[in-house]
Amino acid sequence: MDTQFQALLIEKDASGAQHVALRRMTEDALPEGDVTVRVEWSTLNYKDALAITGRGPIVRRFPMVPGIDFAGTVTQSDDPALSPGDRVVLNGWGVGESHWGGLAGRARVRGDWLVPLPAGLSTRQAMAIGTAGYTAMLCVMALEREGVHPESGPIVVSGASGGVGSIALMLLSRLGYTVEAITGRPREGTYLEALGAAAILPRDAFTSVGKPLERARWAGAVDVAGGRVLANLCAGMMPGGVVTACGLAGGMDFPATVAPFILRGVSLIGIDSVQCPRDRRMTAWNRLAELIDPQRLDLMTRQIALAEVPDTARALLDGTTHGRVIVTMAQDG
Numbered sequence: 001m002d003t004q005f006q007a008l009l010i011e012k013d014a015s016g017a018q019h020v021a022l023r024r025m026t027e028d029a030l031p032e033g034d035v036t037v038r039v040e041w042s043t044l045n046y047k048d049a050l051a052i053t054g055r056g057p058i059v060r061r062f063p064m065v066p067g068i069d070f071a072g073t074v075t076q077s078d079d080p081a082l083s084p085g086d087r088v089v090l091n092g093w094g095v096g097e098s099h100w101g102g103l104a105g106r107a108r109v110r111g112d113w114l115v116p117l118p119a120g121l122s123t124r125q126a127m128a129i130g131t132a133g134y135t136a137m138l139c140v141m142a143l144e145r146e147g148v149h150p151e152s153g154p155i156v157v158s159g160a161s162g163g164v165g166s167i168a169l170m171l172l173s174r175l176g177y178t179v180e181a182i183t184g185r186p187r188e189g190t191y192l193e194a195l196g197a198a199a200i201l202p203r204d205a206f207t208s209v210g211k212p213l214e215r216a217r218w219a220g221a222v223d224v225a226g227g228r229v230l231a232n233l234c235a236g237m238m239p240g241g242v243v244t245a246c247g248l249a250g251g252m253d254f255p256a257t258v259a260p261f262i263l264r265g266v267s268l269i270g271i272d273s274v275q276c277p278r279d280r281r282m283t284a285w286n287r288l289a290e291l292i293d294p295q296r297l298d299l300m301t302r303q304i305a306l307a308e309v310p311d312t313a314r315a316l317l318d319g320t321t322h323g324r325v326i327v328t329m330a331q332d333g
């Protein structure tokens, strides 16, 4: 008999209104792909929250199983590189947007979208890291590629209590950088210090229109905010500073001037985790397995069941969750 599993499904009715519900499914409902995976853990990312609440145009076709990432075990494979029993992780590639995603007990995808889980990392830890952590790692790798090292000067991280921000803090402090955390939630100060923040900076100080050039104070930045925060971070970079931009939690616009780029040689590096080449993904996951401190990871991780996802998605967008939210599929058969 075909295996049954639970899935979160986003549907649109005839009036165009979006509905989200838990559904019982069998594997024959899954989309085409050469590998089937028993999903053990998925997560709730900012993008998933936009998709599930309908507050952002993430889903490109309906019905859709959301979930831009998952970790689990291969149950069937037509890809010679993968066999049943292999533990794998997936991030991006349009999964949860145009191809059914990870918020289900099973997923069927292309084999070359899957990355073998590095030894020493559990599927639960892989999703506690998730696309947020993997993106944070891509930002850190970009800083390194551009020649930023711990002696270059402090690194600033925006959206520090969110998923990308929390893991960026943890990775950078582990690598020996001095890290300053921008947050809109000063009450999270103790949490951010436990992750490695050397200073906590109020977000309010970065949301007004600033000067083209501010005091040069950072050698690098990991920005999840976009908008004025990103513009002000560029203005506060030291000569040769490097800003990695990966998010738009504060806005899609970029109201900056060219002054930091032409007068201080600042570089702005865009980070796209979705279409990132496979070899860079493998490097990122292997480095995450080396650098992640399991205790700090636990500190920032909250576990929920699939049924709790819609309410938690709203809370995430309202800014009342912190760190990483992981979703267990344990009840699925």
Ligand code: NDP
Pocket (backbone or CB within 6 Å): 045, 046, 047, 131, 132, 135, 158, 159, 160, 161, 162, 163, 164, 165, 182, 183, 184, 185, 203, 224, 225, 229, 245, 246, 247, 248, 249, 250, 251, 271, 272, 273, 274, 316, 317, 319, 323
């Ligand atoms: P979270 O919701 O976990 O974190 C976002 C954080 O941003 C919040 O916790 C908050 O931190 C801060 N924030 C919220 N509202 C604002 C605002 N108006 N202005 C400035 N900061 C704000 O999301 P993730 O960490 O998962 O994702 C962060 C961003 O990165 C999102 O925009 C997401 O789409 C993007 N992203 C991009 C990827 C890529 O491939 N480029 C991959 C993964 C994520 P605090 O309260 O501490 O200020």
